[in-house]
Amino acid sequence: MSHTSYRTIQTEVLRRIRTRVWQPGQIIPSEVDLAVEFNCARATINRALRELAETGIIDRRRKAGTRVSLNPVRKATLDIPMTRIEIEARGLTYGYKMLAKNNIPAPEDVTVRMNLVPLQPLLHVKCLHLADGKPHVFEDRWINPNAVSNVFTAPFETVSPNEWLLQNVPISGGDIVLTAEPATVGDAAALGIPKGTALFVAERRTFIGTDTITFVRLAYAPGYRMTTHI
Amino acid sequence: MSHTSYRTIQTEVLRRIRTRVWQPGQIIPSEVDLAVEFNCARATINRALRELAETGIIDRRRKAGTRVSLNPVRKATLDIPMTRIEIEARGLTYGYKMLAKNNIPAPEDVTVRMNLVPLQPLLHVKCLHLADGKPHVFEDRWINPNAVSNVFTAPFETVSPNEWLLQNVPISGGDIVLTAEPATVGDAAALGIPKGTALFVAERRTFIGTDTITFVRLAYAPGYRMTTHI
DNA sequence: TGTATTATTATGTCTGCACATAATAAACTG
DNA sequence: CAGTTTATTATGTGCAGACATAATAATACA
Numbered sequence: 001m002s003h004t005s006y007r008t009i010q011t012e013v014l015r016r017i018r019t020r021v022w023q024p025g026q027i028i029p030s031e032v033d034l035a036v037e038f039n040c041a042r043a044t045i046n047r048a049l050r051e052l053a054e055t056g057i058i059d060r061r062r063k064a065g066t067r068v069s070l071n072p073v074r075k076a077t078l079d080i081p082m083t084r085i086e087i088e089a090r091g092l093t094y095g096y097k098m099l100a101k102n103n104i105p106a107p108e109d110v111t112v113r114m115n116l117v118p119l120q121p122l123l124h125v126k127c128l129h130l131a132d133g134k135p136h137v138f139e140d141r142w143i144n145p146n147a148v149s150n151v152f153t154a155p156f157e158t159v160s161p162n163e164w165l166l167q168n169v170p171i172s173g174g175d176i177v178l179t180a181e182p183a184t185v186g187d188a189a190a191l192g193i194p195k196g197t198a199l200f201v202a203e204r205r206t207f208i209g210t211d212t213i214t215f216v217r218l219a220y221a222p223g224y225r226m227t228t229h230i
Numbered sequence: 231m232s233h234t235s236y237r238t239i240q241t242e243v244l245r246r247i248r249t250r251v252w253q254p255g256q257i258i259p260s261e262v263d264l265a266v267e268f269n270c271a272r273a274t275i276n277r278a279l280r281e282l283a284e285t286g287i288i289d290r291r292r293k294a295g296t297r298v299s300l301n302p303v304r305k306a307t308l309d310i311p312m313t314r315i316e317i318e319a320r321g322l323t324y325g326y327k328m329l330a331k332n333n334i335p336a337p338e339d340v341t342v343r344m345n346l347v348p349l350q351p352l353l354h355v356k357c358l359h360l361a362d363g364k365p366h367v368f369e370d371r372w373i374n375p376n377a378v379s380n381v382f383t384a385p386f387e388t389v390s391p392n393e394w395l396l397q398n399v400p401i402s403g404g405d406i407v408l409t410a411e412p413a414t415v416g417d418a419a420a421l422g423i424p425k426g427t428a429l430f431v432a433e434r435r436t437f438i439g440t441d442t443i444t445f446v447r448l449a450y451a452p453g454y455r456m457t458t459h460i
Numbered sequence: 461t462g463t464a465t466t467a468t469t470a471t472g473t474c475t476g477c478a479c480a481t482a483a484t485a486a487a488c489t490g
Numbered sequence: 491c492a493g494t495t496t497a498t499t500a501t502g503t504g505c506a507g508a509c510a511t512a513a514t515a516a517t518a519c520a
Contacts, residue, residue, distance in 0.1 A: 032500080040475080062501045063501075179430060196426075208248075271504065271505045291471075291512080
């Protein structure tokens with residue numbers, strides 16, 4: 001066996017798990033043993049298994065060894081592109097319209113989520129992303145000017161906060177909450193749909209260090225599908 | 231600098247990207263150069279950058295080199311646990327109730343999605359997962375008996391298909407579609423909510439090789455939040 | 461001048477070795 | 491025997507070197 005790549009090993013390991021040669025909860029041979037079996041370096045086995053562990057298929061612990069996951073928590077990867085790119089990737093024409101821009105004290109539910117003091121003034125931008133002229137997603141965003149000093153120079157009349165922030169603010173961490181909600185009056189007006197329509201909603205918080213940069217609620221027009229694969 | 235781990239390098243690379251020392255679209259020094267700068271092996275730089283590339287922060291291409299992503303497609307990881315585990319992890323009591331089980335010809339929308347011939351008999355199971363006695367998610371599942379020969383022996387009266395399949399069927403892959411839908415009559419009856427309520431719905435297909443094992447529609451009770459972080 | 465061929469180069473992967481570290485098992489001790 | 495200390499061990503990480511491969515740049519050629 002000459003060409004023993006880490007991918008070959010992954011395939012074989014997956015086959016053994018699928019065919020129950022190695023059963024859920026069971027320990028599998030050590031890296032050293034597998035390296036002997038596959039006639040390769042331990043580093044190669046290590047890489048193969050490390051990547052599989054990242055997907056949740058196997059569990060690894062020092063000294064305890066590697067075992068097939070008992071409670072398979074599969075991990076799927078969601079791609080979070082810029083909205084413009086997402087629309088253009090579907091072959092549709094992207095359109096953008098700013099609906100409102102204010103620098104106002106944020107309501108409490110926003111300041112709580114952003115971990116800021118109540119009534120702190122934040123930049124509030126509402127806008128609409130269009131696909132082939134039709135409303136695609138309604139963006140309702142709060143931006144912390146203290147974390148993004150030059151935000152007042154941003155041309156949100158022509159560039160979406162989504163895009164401007166991605167291009168102008170240092171990349172950092174965040175979290176995302178996906179829910180289904182009935183369309184509010186504001187959603188309904190922006191998207192041109194009846195109030196109460198079931199909407200796919202994503203709420204995202206973005207941090208830099210411990211500061212919350214921005215909080216955004218994205219209400220997608222009916223029919224939106226977020227897809228991923230395992 | 232003695233302790234130059236790949237994590238240290240990742241942190242520093244991220245810092246340079248955040249602080250615009252390396253700007254979006256710009257090429258960054260080669261692995262060899264960075265190895266010299268950080269006084270470590272190229273393999274260490276390689277690992278640091280390879281992992282960052284997996285998150286979409288940088289783009290790497292042979293010969294062309296490594297550059298900071300111009301259109302950052304962030305990648306978030308969704309955990310897909312067994313429903314029982316998901317509920318118990320929140321400290322709630324898990325409950326399960328089978329609502330129906332039939333071996334019937336599947337409707338066309340199901341056979342299409344499962345890539346099967348029309349009207350093929352499939353095992354249809356409807357059930358409810360409860361959290362602290364309250365409906366949590368309504369599971370409407372179709373199982374291909376040809377791909378899961380022993381499915382008729384499965385005790386779906388007491389164990390959910392979700393759980394039984396994960397424990398008993400070798401899975402090779404699948405895809406997930408997340409949407410928001412108004413509750414159907416069936417959803418409403420199962421979950422005890424008004425028809426038309428906005429529901430978070432996940433549709434999952436699971437494959438073994440090219441065969442579709444199962445197609446499931448999971449309609450979550452109002453208030454369900456799917457969370458992830460970047 | 462446009463096209464085909466041939467370097468060149470940065471990343472991709474593998475090896476063999478070394479030491480670090482966390483978690484367990486074994487030994488020890490009061 | 492319970493509790494603590496001390497091996498032991500599988501994985502985690504790092505290094506130096508080698509060859510593979512894809513993509514570009516340079517060159518040769520028609």
